[in-house]
Amino acid sequence: MGMLATHAAATKSNGHANDRIKSYAPATGELLGEVPVMGPDAVRAAVDRARRAQVAWGALTVEDRCKRVLRFRDAIVDREEELTDLLSRETGKPLQEALVHEVSATATVATYFAKKGPEILAPRDVPLALLKHRKAVLHYVPRGVVACITPWNFPFYMPFRDIFLALIAGNAVVLKPSEVTPLIALKAKDLWDQCGMPADLFQVVTGYGPTGAAVIDAGVNFVVFTGGVATGRRVAAACGERLIPCVMELGGKAPLVVCRDADVELAARGAVFGGFSNAGQVCISVERVYAHKDVADALTKRMTELTKGLRVGDPSSRSVDVGAIIFPKQIEVAEDHIKDAVSKGAKVLAGGKRVQSTGQFFEPTLLGDCNHSMTVMTEEIFGPIVPIMKVDSDEEAVRLANQSHLGLNAYVFTKDRDYGERIAQRIEAGSVLVNDVLTNGGCPETPFGGIKQSGFGRVMGDDSLREMCDVRHVNVERVGIGSDNPMWFPYSDKGLSLARKATKLLFGGGGLLKKLANIV
Numbered sequence: 236m237g238m239l240a241t242h243a244a245a246t247k248s249n250g251h252a253n254d255r256i257k258s259y260a261p262a263t264g265e266l267l268g269e270v271p272v273m274g275p276d277a278v279r280a281a282v283d284r285a286r287r288a289q290v291a292w293g294a295l296t297v298e299d300r301c302k303r304v305l306r307f308r309d310a311i312v313d314r315e316e317e318l319t320d321l322l323s324r325e326t327g328k329p330l331q332e333a334l335v336h337e338v339s340a341t342a343t344v345a346t347y348f349a350k351k352g353p354e355i356l357a358p359r360d361v362p363l364a365l366l367k368h369r370k371a372v373l374h375y376v377p378r379g380v381v382a383c384i385t386p387w388n389f390p391f392y393m394p395f396r397d398i399f400l401a402l403i404a405g406n407a408v409v410l411k412p413s414e415v416t417p418l419i420a421l422k423a424k425d426l427w428d429q430c431g432m433p434a435d436l437f438q439v440v441t442g443y444g445p446t447g448a449a450v451i452d453a454g455v456n457f458v459v460f461t462g463g464v465a466t467g468r469r470v471a472a473a474c475g476e477r478l479i480p481c482v483m484e485l486g487g488k489a490p491l492v493v494c495r496d497a498d499v500e501l502a503a504r505g506a507v508f509g510g511f512s513n514a515g516q517v518c519i520s521v522e523r524v525y526a527h528k529d530v531a532d533a534l535t536k537r538m539t540e541l542t543k544g545l546r547v548g549d550p551s552s553r554s555v556d557v558g559a560i561i562f563p564k565q566i567e568v569a570e571d572h573i574k575d576a577v578s579k580g581a582k583v584l585a586g587g588k589r590v591q592s593t594g595q596f597f598e599p600t601l602l603g604d605c606n607h608s609m610t611v612m613t614e615e616i617f618g619p620i621v622p623i624m625k626v627d628s629d630e631e632a633v634r635l636a637n638q639s640h641l642g643l644n645a646y647v648f649t650k651d652r653d654y655g656e657r658i659a660q661r662i663e664a665g666s667v668l669v670n671d672v673l674t675n676g677g678c679p680e681t682p683f684g685g686i687k688q689s690g691f692g693r694v695m696g697d698d699s700l701r702e703m704c705d706v707r708h709v710n711v712e713r714v715g716i717g718s719d720n721p722m723w724f725p726y727s728d729k730g731l732s733l734a735r736k737a738t739k740l741l742f743g744g745g746g747l748l749k750k751l752a753n754i755v
Contacts, residue, residue, distance in 0.1 A: 262327040281438040345399045451477065489523075491506050491523070492632040492647045523612050
């Protein structure tokens with residue numbers, strides 16, 4: 236099962252030998268370190284260690300597990316500068332983004348679920364409509380070993396967004412980080428071990444696609460995959476063959492609808508931040524703007540000014556807004572999109588080309604006069620390009636927003652909040668924000684995930700913590716019927732007659748319960 240992204244040895248930010256992966260800083264080309272390529276035997280051993288450690292961890296109360304998770308959170312916060320520095324160097328993102336979008340966001344998730352975990356995972360009574368003599372209780376029990384297979388764009392936050400939930404639910408975790416950014420995962424493992432957490436409970440396995448395949452082959456009990464659609468299909472198929480439940484958080488093509496009455500300044504700033512944050516390497520980036528004709532010209536002018544004012548360069552400088560492209564192939568993808576769009580009539584309003592330097596930089600690019608014949612409007616970009624399309628009405632904007640095989644996030648800008656909410660409810664996406672961008676990606680209280688080919692299942696939100704568990708339904712008697720149960724063998728004419736009378740009484744003519752309700 237050769238899945239997960241791989242790329243040529245010649246590309247600097249992810250060079251490799253047969254048994255080692257070298258990690259280079261995308262902003263400078265500096266060699267940061269190297270990690271082993273782990274084969275099936277090493278992966279299986281890691282999963283086995285995790286499974287043994289899970290027994291004691293799963294036996295703890297939810298409250299005790301939450302306290303220990305907060306210990307690790309505290310260690311993360313204490314070592315924030317160290318983690319932020321490595322994140323910035325390995326991904327090329329500005330220090331502020333590394334801190335806010337990765338480290339602080341991770342601490343937020345840990346804090347919320349450590350506080351709410353005992354309540355979310357408490358046993359739940361389920362009222363039974365007919366069998367009133369029985370009591371039903373749902374218990375949330377650990378699945379066992381959870382595998383987290385994660386991408387390179389948020390190599391700290393995205394893993395721990397899922398890892399914390401798995402741990403609070405009582406599971407062990409095996410993390411397969413992207414081969415593009417493996418060092419921060421191993422740094423996190425060192426920090427885990429140093430703060431006194433159970434060493435074997437959290438495992439990190441490094442390598443390429445075959446390493447990820449080996450994790451699934453090793454018999455894990457649940458898989459959370461975050462990545463592209465093509466790879467997600469292969470991971471989901473592998474899980475399906477083994478009947479392993481999974482969550483797929485895949486690609487996005489987030490539309491931003493600028494309504495006729497929108498605040499142009501707010502919409503322009505939102506679109507520029509939403510499109511170029513993390514150099515556009517965000518699954519919920521603004522990837523297409525539909526602007527009502529009454530505001531399109533003013534919006535385009537202001538977005539052009541803002542885009543041209545963005546500062547691109549080495550993230551070690553605190554005055555940089557847009558950092559490097561993490562995965563070199565994305566530069567070629569960006570160039571192909573721009574070439575296709577220009578050939579079909581689009582105008583380059585800002586940017587449009589590589590930045591000539593030793594690092595992997597691409598100018599924040601704004602395209603005007605775009606339409607759906609262009610790949611930049613229909614395919615995921617995952618880079619610093621924002622295309623704008625003028626539309627005749629808000630209705631047309633909604634229709635075009637829904638013309639996509641992806642449905643992860645969407646955005647609506649309008650001065651009328653009620654109208655914005657009505658528009659949002661019509662857009663086919665897992666999350667729709669009104670007068671804001673990106674922020675739902677860091678909200679642990681709400682579910683995050685997509686529809687269509689953006690995946691299935693959700694990460695974050697209370698239900699996603701429960702999904703890290705097996706649900707055990709325990710059903711006990713309130714009042715004993717005894718051995719003479721009329722529903723048991725032997726069947727008889729008397730039993731059949733009783734069943735018919737009961738069916739008509741309960742359900743005939745609307746049913747007894749409805750009749751009683753009408754009387755009351």
